[in-house]
Amino acid sequence: xxxxxxxxxxxxxxxxxxxxxxxxxxxxxxxxxxxxxxxxxxxxxxxxxxxxxxxxxxxxxxxxxxxxxxxxxxxxxxxxxxxxxxxxxxxxxxxxxxxxxxxxxxxxxxxxxxxxxxxxxxxxxxxxxxxxxxxxxxxxxxxxxxxxxxxxxxxxxxxxxxxxxxxxxxxxxxxxxxxxxxxxxxxxxxxxxxxxxxxxxxxxxxxxxxxxxxxxxxxxxxxxxxxxxxxxxxxxxxxxxxxxxxxxxxxxxxxxxxxxxxxxxxxxxxxxxxxxxxxxxxxxxxxxxxxxxxxxxxxxxxxxxxxxxxxxxxxxxxxxxxxxxxxxxxxxx
Amino acid sequence: xxxxxxxxxxxxxxxxxxxxxxxxxxxxxxxxxxxxxxxxxxxxxxxxxxxxxxxxxxxxxxxxxxxxxxxxxxxxxxxxxxxxxxxxxxxxxxxxxxxxxxxxxxxxxxxxxxxxxxxxxxxxxxxxxxxxxxxxxxxxxxxxxxxxxxxxxxxxxxxxxxxxxxxxxxxxxxxxxxxxxxxxxxxxxxxxxxxxxxxxxxxxxxxxxxxxxxxxxxxxxxxxxxxxxxxxxxxxxxxxxxxxxxxxxxxxxxxxxxxxxxxxxxxxxxxxxxxxxxxx
Ligand SMILES: Nc1ncnc2c1ncn2[C@@H]1O[C@H](COP(=O)(O)OP(=O)(O)O)[C@@H](O)[C@H]1O
Ligand SMILES: [Mg+2]
Numbered sequence: 275x276x277x278x279x280x281x282x283x284x285x286x287x288x289x290x291x292x293x294x295x296x297x298x299x300x301x302x303x304x305x306x307x308x309x310x311x312x313x314x315x316x317x318x319x320x321x322x323x324x325x326x327x328x329x330x331x332x333x334x335x336x337x338x339x340x341x342x343x344x345x346x347x348x349x350x351x352x353x354x355x356x357x358x359x360x361x362x363x364x365x366x367x368x369x370x371x372x373x374x375x376x377x378x379x380x381x382x383x384x385x386x387x388x389x390x391x392x393x394x395x396x397x398x399x400x401x402x403x404x405x406x407x408x409x410x411x412x413x414x415x416x417x418x419x420x421x422x423x424x425x426x427x428x429x430x431x432x433x434x435x436x437x438x439x440x441x442x443x444x445x446x447x448x449x450x451x452x453x454x455x456x457x458x459x460x461x462x463x464x465x466x467x468x469x470x471x472x473x474x475x476x477x478x479x480x481x482x483x484x485x486x487x488x489x490x491x492x493x494x495x496x497x498x499x500x501x502x503x504x505x506x507x508x509x510x511x512x513x514x515x516x517x518x519x520x521x522x523x524x525x526x527x528x529x530x531x532x533x534x535x536x537x538x539x540x541x542x543x544x545x546x547x548x549x550x551x552x553x554x555x556x557x558x559x560x561x562x563x564x565x566x567x568x569x570x571x572x573x574x575x576x577x578x579x580x581x582x583x584x585x586x587x588x589x590x591x592x593x594x595x596x597x598x599x600x601x602x603x604x605x606x607x
Numbered sequence: 608x609x610x611x612x613x614x615x616x617x618x619x620x621x622x623x624x625x626x627x628x629x630x631x632x633x634x635x636x637x638x639x640x641x642x643x644x645x646x647x648x649x650x651x652x653x654x655x656x657x658x659x660x661x662x663x664x665x666x667x668x669x670x671x672x673x674x675x676x677x678x679x680x681x682x683x684x685x686x687x688x689x690x691x692x693x694x695x696x697x698x699x700x701x702x703x704x705x706x707x708x709x710x711x712x713x714x715x716x717x718x719x720x721x722x723x724x725x726x727x728x729x730x731x732x733x734x735x736x737x738x739x740x741x742x743x744x745x746x747x748x749x750x751x752x753x754x755x756x757x758x759x760x761x762x763x764x765x766x767x768x769x770x771x772x773x774x775x776x777x778x779x780x781x782x783x784x785x786x787x788x789x790x791x792x793x794x795x796x797x798x799x800x801x802x803x804x805x806x807x808x809x810x811x812x813x814x815x816x817x818x819x820x821x822x823x824x825x826x827x828x829x830x831x832x833x834x835x836x837x838x839x840x841x842x843x844x845x846x847x848x849x850x851x852x853x854x855x856x857x858x859x860x861x862x863x864x865x866x867x868x869x870x871x872x873x874x875x876x877x878x879x880x881x882x883x884x885x886x887x
Contacts, residue, residue: 335728339885361636361730371721373649375656380649387645388729390634416656432725436633 288313288348288440288471289334295342296329303329305495306343311473316466318486319475326495327475328368331442335365347440364438368445370425374418378409378428381417385435403431423454430461441465443474447481459485479584493591506586514579515551515559520572522547528571535562639732646739663706664751671702672755676762679822688763695759696849697821700780702755703748704816704841707784708808710744711791715804718796718886734880741788748784752777768854776851779864783844786868789875796882821845840867
C-alpha cells in the first residue's frame, strides 16, 4: 500500500490545510497557512525562530484548535476525527518529551503499553528500538543523564514505537553535534524508505535542502514561498557571476563592458584579476561574455552559481534565516 | 529524496534502522483500564527513582504532628495527651489535604516538560493519565496516614472507636483527598509556572485548612468566622474523622463527607478533563 508501490496521485495527500489561523491574544501566530503534503514524502517547513512553525505542527497534530481555516490528515477532518488522526500520527516536539526520571527502557515500555502492546511485547519492542538507535548501553540509565544526542534519539524512538503514517518532527537537530545530527537524518531517511510521511520544521536551510522533497518557507505566520528546493532557488533569480581574467590589466575595461551589458554593479574582488556581479537576468551573462570575447579580453575561468537556499531566504524575508538566537518562549519559565 | 537515498551507500546502521522501524505492528489501542494501570506504573517508577518525593508523606506528617502536639497541646488543652485525642484526627485531615497539592505540581511539570503533549497525541482514554497517578497518590496518602497514626499511638493517642473506626476514618480521608485533587489538577493546568501554581495553591490551602475546626472548637470563634468554619469541607471531614476514630460518628456526618466529595468530583473532574483536552 505504501512505499514501494507508491504512485503519485492527486488525491494522495497526507496533509491538506486551508487558510489555517491561530491567534494568541492579539498576535496572529499563524496567519492563513495553506499546505498540501503528498504521502510518502518529506516536507520541510523552514522559517526563523518565532515564525509559527511549532504552532502549525501543534494544530495539525490535534494539540491546538485552530481559530480559523480547516485541515485534514489522510482525509480525516481535524475538527471532528481527532481519534482517527491520533492513531496514525506521531509528534516529536522541539524539546525532549519523556519522563526524565525514568530510564530509557522504562520510557519506551510505557509508550509501547500506551500504544496497546502487552507488557511482554512492549519490552521486546522497546529493546528493538534501543538496539536500532544505538542506546542499548543507556537502557537502564535515567533519561536526565543522557547527552543531547541520546535524548533526541530516544525521543524519536518513542515516537516510532508504532511506525506512524505521518511523523511530525519539530526541529529535529536542535542543539545537536554534527554526528548526532547525521544519525537523526539517517533515521528520517530510513523512515521515509518505509513509507512514512515526514513533516519537519527547521531553521537550517541545509537540512531542508538535504532532506525535504518540498519546502515551505514561513515567516511571521505566513507562507512566503513553496516548492522543491530547486524551484525555490529558481524563483529568486539572483545568482553570482564570477569571472577570472587571464590578464589583470584588462580589468578596468572588462568591468566597464560588463556593467554595460549586465546592467548591474560589478565588483572587483581582492584578487586583482577577478570580477563578480549579482545577476538577476541570466540571458545577459552570455551577452557579456560574448562582448568580452569580441573585445579580445581573455577569460581564464568563470562560474555562474545558482543561489543557495540561504540566499533565497535572505531575498524572501530580508533577513537571514538563523540570525537570531532562539529566545525562550514567552510565559515559559 | 529517492535520488538522495540511491546516491547514498546504505550503511549497516541505516539498514538496521529501516528494519526495526518496519518490524512494528499496530496493536489495538489499550483499554482505559490498561492505560490507567500503565500511568500508575509510571508513578510507582517515579517513586523508585526519586524517593525524595516521599518526604511529603513521611517526614512532613511526623514534623507536623510533633510540632502541633507540643506547641499547642499545653497552651490550648492544658495537657498534650488530652489534646492529642482531639488533634490527631484533625491534623491527619489537614496533612493529607495539604499533600494532595503535589498532584497539581506534578501535572504542571508534565505540561511544561512536554510529555503531556506526547500523551495527548496518543490514541488513549485521556483521563487515564490523571486517574493513574491519582491511584498511586492514594497509596501515598495511606502511607502518610499509617505513619501519623502509629506515631500518634506511641505518643498516647487512644482511639475509642477501635481499629475499625480508624480504618473507616482513613477511608473517608482518602475519598475526600481524591475529590480535592481535582482542584489542584485544574490549577496545574491553568497556571503557567510552578512558582505561581505554588502561590495560588497555598492561597487556597491555608484558609481551608487553618480556618477549620482542626485546631480549635469553633464555638470559641466570632460568629462570622464560625459560619465559614462550619461549611468548610475540611471541618466537615475533620468532624466525621474525629467521630469515627472515637466511635461517636453519626451516619449524617459520614454521609455529609461523601456528598461533599461526590459534589467536588462532579464539578472539578469534568472541568479538569475539559481543560486537559483543550489545553493550548
Ligand atoms: N502558547 C502560546 N501563547 C502565546 N503566544 C505563543 C504561544 N505559542 C507560541 N506563541 C507565539 O507565537 C509565535 C510563533 O511561535 P512558534 O510557533 O513557536 O514559532 P517557531 O516554532 O517558528 O519558532 C511566537 O511569536 C510565539 O511567541
Ligand atoms: Mg518552534
